[in-house]
Amino acid sequence: MTIAAAAVVVPLGVFFFISGLVINLIQAICFVLVRTFSKNTYRRINRVLAELLWLELIWLVDWWASVKIQLYTDSETFRFLGKEHALVISNHRSDIDWLVGWILAQRSGCLGSTVAVMKKSSKLLPVIGWSMWFSEYLFLERNWAKDEITLKSSFQRLGDFPHAFWLALFVEGTRFTQAKLLAAQEYATSAGLPVPRNVLIPRTKGFVTAVSHMRTFVPAIYDVTVAIPKSSPAPTMLRLFKGQSSVVHVHLQRHLMKDLPETDDAVAQWCRDIFVAKDKLLDKHLVENTFGDEKLQDTGRPVKSLVVVLSWACLITFGALKFFMWSSLLSSGKGLTISAIVLAVVTFLMHILIQFSQSERSTPAKVTPAKCKNGGELSGTGQDKQ
Numbered sequence: 001m002t003i004a005a006a007a008v009v010v011p012l013g014v015f016f017f018i019s020g021l022v023i024n025l026i027q028a029i030c031f032v033l034v035r036t037f038s039k040n041t042y043r044r045i046n047r048v049l050a051e052l053l054w055l056e057l058i059w060l061v062d063w064w065a066s067v068k069i070q071l072y073t074d075s076e077t078f079r080f081l082g083k084e085h086a087l088v089i090s091n092h093r094s095d096i097d098w099l100v101g102w103i104l105a106q107r108s109g110c111l112g113s114t115v116a117v118m119k120k121s122s123k124l125l126p127v128i129g130w131s132m133w134f135s136e137y138l139f140l141e142r143n144w145a146k147d148e149i150t151l152k153s154s155f156q157r158l159g160d161f162p163h164a165f166w167l168a169l170f171v172e173g174t175r176f177t178q179a180k181l182l183a184a185q186e187y188a189t190s191a192g193l194p195v196p197r198n199v200l201i202p203r204t205k206g207f208v209t210a211v212s213h214m215r216t217f218v219p220a221i222y223d224v225t226v227a228i229p230k231s232s233p234a235p236t237m238l239r240l241f242k243g244q245s246s247v248v249h250v251h252l253q254r255h256l257m258k259d260l261p262e263t264d265d266a267v268a269q270w271c272r273d274i275f276v277a278k279d280k281l282l283d284k285h286l287v288e289n290t291f292g293d294e295k296l297q298d299t300g301r302p303v304k305s306l307v308v309v310l311s312w313a314c315l316i317t318f319g320a321l322k323f324f325m326w327s328s329l330l331s332s333g334k335g336l337t338i339s340a341i342v343l344a345v346v347t348f349l350m351h352i353l354i355q356f357s358q359s360e361r362s363t364p365a366k367v368t369p370a371k372c373k374n375g376g377e378l379s380g381t382g383q384d385k386q
Contacts (some may be wrong), residue, residue: 012064012241019312020127023053040162043136047112049162050135052308053111053127059305061099065240069103071299072291073252080254082108084167085158085217087210087257089271090224091199091278092170095236097226100248101168107299113161116152116168117151117206121263136169144205155213157346167214169273171207172200193231193272198282202275204268211267215257223279227285234259251281251291 027049035042036064056164061067071078081104091096098116120139123129133139138154140147143238156167178201188195209219227249228234235246261267285291 012060014314015065017127018057018316019056020053020131023049024127024130024134025088032230043113046134049105050131053131054102054111055305055308056312057099057105058103058111059309060240061096061103063306063309064364065235065243066245067235067240068245068247069100069250070247070298071104071250071252071297072294073297073345074255074294075250077254078297080108080220080334084166084219085161085214086167086220086222087214087218088166088168088222088224089171089207089274090168091226091275092172092175092283093226094248095175095226096240097170097175098168099240099381100226100250101166101224104252104299105166106252106305107302108165110164111161113165114166114168117170124333140206146162147206148209150223151209152213156212158214159217161255167210169206169210171204171275173203174200176200193325194276196270196275196279198286199279202271204271207271208264208267209262211257212264215260219280220256221255222254223253223274223278225285225291226282227251227291229289230286231289249284249285249291249334251294275318286307 025045029056030042030045030049034045059071071128088101090101094100101116102111105111115137116203117136117138117140118132120141123133123137123139136154136157138151142151176199184200185195188201189195189236193201219362229247229249232247234238235248239246261270281291
């Protein structure tokens with residue numbers, strides 16, 4: 001991280017970690033005191049707390065970096081967003097796909113009740129990972145024998161969720177890079193599968209498990225395709241913190257869960273077919289630089305995240321001034337040393353967060369071979385950062 005970048009990232013990091021730790025503390029107290037007596041009451045409270053934290057990152061996208069998220073979908077689907085449980089599957093194109101999903105959820109009114117399938121190490125991230133754990137995100141070890149049990153029990157627990165939720169599942173199992181695309185193309189050629197050009201081959205075990213356990217209470221699957229216009233630089237966490245804008249195009253198609261096939265093999269094939277169609281859609285976007293066949297919906301730029309951040313800024317600034325006046329922390333060598341250590345820790349944590357989000361640093365999911373319809377093999381599940 002350069003000195004110029006650190007000059008922007010560190011103050012934002014201090015602000016985010018202080019407010020985030022306050023929310024984590026309240027989440028922990030509610031988990032111990034409220035969830036013991038009423039799981040749904042805890043979920044309702046935590047929905048608000050999680051949204052207060054996630055809105056800070058929404059502000060980073062909407063107001064600090066002014067990233068433009070353009071949603072292409074039909075009017076009927078647009079009306080359903082936020083009003084029903086949904087399983088969300090998407091390609092994993094950029095470093096901030098997960099944030100794009102949060103923005104769409106926030107526009108739809110279900111940000112606080114959005115969950116995702118993540119790799120286990122994600123929950124160790126201070127503030128973000130801890131809040132995800134309190135919010136019932138699903139964490140996998142990339143060991144199917146263990147992950148299958150985790151997924152089944154987690155999907156069943158969502159059956160009585162008191163608000164409309166979105167469950168995000170990146171079925172490619174890892175973030176897209178050219179190196180991973182070449183590996184996927186080589187595998188597809190050897191297995192007699194359609195050779196992808198813009199996506200990776202989906203790992204279908206997790207998707208099949210989700211469908212089989214959520215059919216009865218999740219009415220829809222949202223098939224999301226993320227693309228970056230040729231004229232726009234790809235968004236990254238570092239670009240966001242530096243206030244640099246980008247444009248992201250999102251195509252969303254709604255499928256009714258009841259229309260999916262009944263057998264697991266057929267559901268797996270349905271998922272693979274969706275990604276073949278997604279690959280062709282991205283080919284078209286590459287040529288036309290738009291998802292023009294669907295209507296561009298006006299999602300706006302709500303001021304809620306701006307209000308939340310300004311409120312946090314006032315509270316933290318007032319609290320910090322009172323604390324420094326009371327403790328005289330900055331008036332002694334010991335106090336200055338402590339302050340420097342705190343800033344160094346925040347700088348390190350922000351560096352870890354930025355690195356964690358980078359596609360080129362992600363690792364491919366472990367492969368658990370499963371037989372395809374045509375006699376080849378297809379990888380099993382194992383999710384990277386969602």
